[in-house]
Amino acid sequence: MKQSNRGEFYGQTNMITELQGITLTDTVYTHDKVDWHYHQNAYFTFILEGSVIEGNKKEVYHCSAGDLLFHNWQEAHYNIKPEGFTRGFHIEIEENWLSALDFGTEALQGSIKIADPDLKFLLYKIFKEAKTMDGSTILSIETILLEILSKMIRTSKSGSAKKPSWVSKIDVILNDQFADTLSLRYLSQTLDIHPVHLSRDFSKYFNCSLAEYIRKLKVQKSLQLIAVRKMDLTTIAMDCGFSDQSHFTRSFKEINGITPSQYRKILFG
Numbered sequence: 001m002k003q004s005n006r007g008e009f010y011g012q013t014n015m016i017t018e019l020q021g022i023t024l025t026d027t028v029y030t031h032d033k034v035d036w037h038y039h040q041n042a043y044f045t046f047i048l049e050g051s052v053i054e055g056n057k058k059e060v061y062h063c064s065a066g067d068l069l070f071h072n073w074q075e076a077h078y079n080i081k082p083e084g085f086t087r088g089f090h091i092e093i094e095e096n097w098l099s100a101l102d103f104g105t106e107a108l109q110g111s112i113k114i115a116d117p118d119l120k121f122l123l124y125k126i127f128k129e130a131k132t133m134d135g136s137t138i139l140s141i142e143t144i145l146l147e148i149l150s151k152m153i154r155t156s157k158s159g160s161a162k163k164p165s166w167v168s169k170i171d172v173i174l175n176d177q178f179a180d181t182l183s184l185r186y187l188s189q190t191l192d193i194h195p196v197h198l199s200r201d202f203s204k205y206f207n208c209s210l211a212e213y214i215r216k217l218k219v220q221k222s223l224q225l226i227a228v229r230k231m232d233l234t235t236i237a238m239d240c241g242f243s244d245q246s247h248f249t250r251s252f253k254e255i256n257g258i259t260p261s262q263y264r265k266i267l268f269g
Contacts, residue, residue, distance in 0.1 A: 001076060002037040009090060010034045010079070017130055019138050021097025022145065024130045029086040034079040042108075043092040044148075045069045046123045048267065049227045050086030054079050056111045066224035068114040068123055070152065075111050089127050091145065101146070108152055116155065117216040118207070121255055122148050124223060128258065131266045166191045166198070167205045178217040179241030184210070218242060219255050226264050233260050 007016050007023045015026040023041075029052060045054075051064040056077040061069060071077065073095065114120070122144050129140050169191055174182075187210075188195040202210045218240045225236045237248035252260045 002035075003074075004037055004039045006040055006092060006094070008039075009088070011088075014087075015130070017133070019141065021094040021100070022141065023090075023092040023094075024126075024141075025090040025092070026130075027088050027090065029079070029081045029088060031079070032081055036076055036078050038074045038076045039071065039092070040073065041092040041094050042073045042098075043071055043090055044123065045071070046089040046091075046120075046127065048087045048089050048127075050084050051082050052079055052086050052088070053082065054111075058110065059113075061111075061113045063113070064224065065227040066120065066220060068120050070108065070112045070114060072109055072111075077111060089123075089130075091123075091126060093145070103146065103149065108149075108156060112152070114152070116151070117213075117220045119148055119151060120220060120223075121216075124256060124263075128256075128263070128266055131269075163205060164201075166193050170198075170202075171206075174214060174217060178214050178221070179239065181241075182214065215251055216255065219252055222248065222252060222260065223256075223263070226260060227267065229268070233264075236260070 004010075007013075007018070007025055009025055009027045011030045012028040013025060014028060015024070017024040026048075029050070045063075045068070047063050047065050047067045049065050051062070054061045054063060054069065054077055056075060061067075063069065126141050126144050129137050129144070170187065173187065173190065184195045184199060188198050191198065199210065202213070206213050208216070222236050222240045225231050225239060226233075233248070234245050237245045240248065242248035242251065249259050252258075252263075256263065258266075
């Protein structure tokens with residue numbers, strides 16, 4: 001089985017940035033299929049445009065723009081690229097970088113498809129930093145990366161803790177219907193849970209209020225649609241459930257620190 005070395009991905013490399021124990025790669029996927037292989041280092045794959053199918057020994061992930069995967073080092077997998085343009089942003093982490101910081105990833109074995117919108121927003125921040133290199137870029141990327149890994153480990157450790165059944169049910173509902181006009185009454189009736197209980201306990205499991213989480217899902221979806229080059233921002237705002245483009249711009253900037261048009265310029269250069 002082939003091992004991919006640092007900075008080696010299957011496609012056309014648009015950018016490769018080597019920092020102190022961290023390698024950032026912006027790659028256009030050019031292979032219809034990449035057979036079983038593994039990578040020298042642990043790494044994240046963040047799909048910027050298009051789609052890819054990735055399989056490992058346990059699961060198969062169908063990924064599109066905005067999806068995020070993590071692979072621990074030497075985790076075997078394969079890739080299939082559907083027809084069309086696909087682009088990915090990769091962050092490789094060398095073991096000595098983690099060791100120097102006394103930071104272990106033992107709790108992050110195998111391959112993981114990450115759903116948490118907060119972690120995806122942090123990856124977008126690293127992508128933005130990589131495109132606007134300055135004197136504080138390395139420190140910023142290292143800080144964000146440690147925040148991501150710490151949150152992943154906390155999630156992994158708490159994942160085995162028993163949660164009420166409504167937690168997973170409401171997450172599915174919100175991810176499917178975030179662009180709709182949702183009410184507390186509708187959600188509480190659907191989940192058969194008292195609205196006061198739902199409102200009070202939601203933040204315990206999602207680390208933010210119900211309204212904040214819905215707003216994050218809307219912005220997360222907008223980041224995927226911005227990668228569709230032909231879509232204008234007004235259409236994206238409507239498709240994501242924002243009342244108008246102004247509301248969309250405010251919410252987007254509040255979470256990402258830049259406007260949607262500024263992000264589009266960074267994405268497409």
